[in-house]
Amino acid sequence: MNMIRSLAAALIFCLTSVPVVAHAILLSCVPTVNSIVKGPDTPIRLRFNSRIDLKRxxxxxxxxxxTQRELTISxxxxxxxxVSEAKGLSQGSYLIHWQVLASDGHITRGEIGFKVQ
Structure with missing residues (x-):
């Protein structure tokens, strides 16, 4: 009987526990992936599913x-x-490499390709 109670308690704990933190997942971005934007200045906005450590x-x-250039994050x-802005872009294909440190302490990376018309 004690084993059944222990298993029941463990099952209830597993079903009701919710993770407090998660890796940062990109929810939306401007420019959007593979979009065509008008230059020369392009706003950059990335939204994630969790708090981001701006300094890291x-x-x-x-x-x-x-050529690569690190963008200043506002x-x-x-x-x-x-949030940032890419200024003085001429026509062509560009790639944004992003790296964020989420509140769970894990680094997440990704990239966004876009074209300037």
Whole structure:
């Protein structure tokens, strides 16, 4: 009987426990993936599903010729967002490499490709 109670208690605990934190997942972005935008200045906004550590996050812009430049991240509008602006972009294909540190202590990375018309 004690084993049944123990198993029942463990099952109830597993079914009712909810994770407190999770890795940062990109929910939305501007520019959107594979979008075509008008230059020369392009706002960049990334929204995640969790709080982001702004000081340990990075945005890197890769130009059509392969040149890379780290973008300055503006102070946060919201704790789950990264905001920046890419200025003076000419026509071509660009890539944004992003890296964020979420509230769970894990680093998440990704990239967003877009074109300037």
């Amino acid at each position: 996050s990075k945005l890197l812009l890769v130009y059509p010729d392969g 102070s946060q509008d919201s704790p789950d967002m990264l």
